[in-house]
Amino acid sequence: MTDTMMDFSPFDGGLSPLGGMKEALASFVRNRWPVHTQKTIEREWGLTIDEAKGLIKGQASVRTIEKVLAHKNGGWAVALPLMGGVIGHGLNDYIASERDRLSHEAEQKRQRAAALKEAQGLLDALDLGTGHCRDRARVDRRESHSVVLHDG
Incomplete structure (x- = not known):
């Protein structure tokens, strides 16, 4: 975490929004594609093998998360359930x-x-x-x- 991020983050080493987002995204893909998850998200969002593996394990980098959200098959369809997972309740x-x-x-x-x-x-x-x-x-x-x- 950079110094700038630490200045604005209310989280002290425990739970963080990014950690919650990583885990929410991992849950999202495992639930959406329970079979052949890695290969599917590689194709779905143009991820490399390592990016897909990290994402599934809840260890996606910021760059990977941004890549998924910016992808034509990502966007709001991924961002809304992802934020619902981070916040603890959905948009509805x-x-x-x-x-x-x-x-x-x-x-x-x-x-x-x-x-x-x-x-x-x-x-x-x-x-x-x-x-x-x-x-x-x-x-x-x-x-x-x-x-x-x-x-x-």
């Missing part, structure tokens, strides 16, 4: 979680809007400044810059 789970979170936020906003509308209705019922409400102090504007309160 994330989308469902975000939909639920946004729905909950929308309901809270609807409730706040209803409460504000009710408060506005109460204020309108009081009809401030016109004297229609007898049980409160009335606001009287006698001069443009002063306000006088009196009962009644």
Whole structure:
């Protein structure tokens, strides 16, 4: 790991995003192609024998991972399940979680809007400044810059 990477990495020698990615990619290929895995990924992504062996063992280099992701047969079809393996849940789970979170936020906003509308209705019922409400102090504007309160 380079000094720059160490400055930004929250992982101290244990689990790392790259280690998780290597293992997730190895699991992905072993599950997707349980038979003839090495030969298949050599052909599928244009890997050398050593790159394919390393990938299957969970020891792929950054260069190999980038090669797979940049390949026409790689891309998002590999990146999405790969990141799901690293994060611990897939894109579908994330989308469902975000939909639920946004729905909950929308309901809270609807409730706040209803409460504000009710408060506005109460204020309108009081009809401030016109004297229609007898049980409160009335606001009287006698001069443009002063306000006088009196009962009644």
